Amino acid sequence: MKAPSKKAGKSRACITLSGQPGMTLMEVVIAIAVVAFVVPLILAATGSAGSSRRSAEADTRSAWIARQVQQELIVSWGEHPEKSVFGTSLPFPKFPDVAEPEKTPEILLFDSDGEFIAKGSGADLESASQVKDATYIVAAYSEEYNPPNLPAIANSLCILHIRIIHPAKANPGNRSTFRYNLITTKQGAL
Numbered sequence: 001m002k003a004p005s006k007k008a009g010k011s012r013a014c015i016t017l018s019g020q021p022g023m024t025l026m027e028v029v030i031a032i033a034v035v036a037f038v039v040p041l042i043l044a045a046t047g048s049a050g051s052s053r054r055s056a057e058a059d060t061r062s063a064w065i066a067r068q069v070q071q072e073l074i075v076s077w078g079e080h081p082e083k084s085v086f087g088t089s090l091p092f093p094k095f096p097d098v099a100e101p102e103k104t105p106e107i108l109l110f111d112s113d114g115e116f117i118a119k120g121s122g123a124d125l126e127s128a129s130q131v132k133d134a135t136y137i138v139a140a141y142s143e144e145y146n147p148p149n150l151p152a153i154a155n156s157l158c159i160l161h162i163r164i165i166h167p168a169k170a171n172p173g174n175r176s177t178f179r180y181n182l183i184t185t186k187q188g189a190l
Contacts, residue, residue: 055176061114062136062164062178068116069108069140069162074188085116092186093144093158101141102161109168110136129168137165145183160184 072084081089085108091097096104107120112135120129124137145157162180 058136058166058176059178061112062166063180065110065114065136065138065164066162066178066180066182068114069138070160070182070184071188072116073140073142073160074184074186077186085119087119093142093155095142101143105139105141105161105163108138108140109134110138124168125165126172128171131168134168135166137168139163139165156185157183158185 072086073090075081076084076086076088076090077092081087086106090106094101096106098104104122107122107124109117109120109124109129109131111117111133114136117134118131120131120134120137123129124131124134125139129137140160140162142158142160144155145159146155147153147157160180160182162182164178164180165175166178167175
């Protein structure tokens, strides 16, 4: 019977010229391939998480801005319309008072914190806004709303249509739009 070889229990590590254990060229190539495959996946996942966070933040901020615009309209319909961001009294229940108000909405610009900056124009909707710090574009108009089952409250309600567009500095094809339709009264309470 032969005695077991001493080589049987040893690993097949490569010995370098200096006599130290090392790695084969094949092991190095496989390790580089694994890293080259995994690193882009990790970076892509990190990037999409940041994009999702920004999208969620814009969605939340737009809901706050929609409520703020509703409150500003109620102020504009009240006794001191000059104190609203609109600066004047807007017609109730329909503004602007034109045949197709959705084509000529009131335009407002807000910063990244949801604070009003300035009134905007159609140019802000058609191309990237040039207004410094503008992050959100608001396009708002209203229509008269007469519920069919409540004729007694005719002419006292309106549907407020608000589009919030983000980011204002992007070209129109690269923007997100959040739409809100709110039923409100001139006084703001239903």
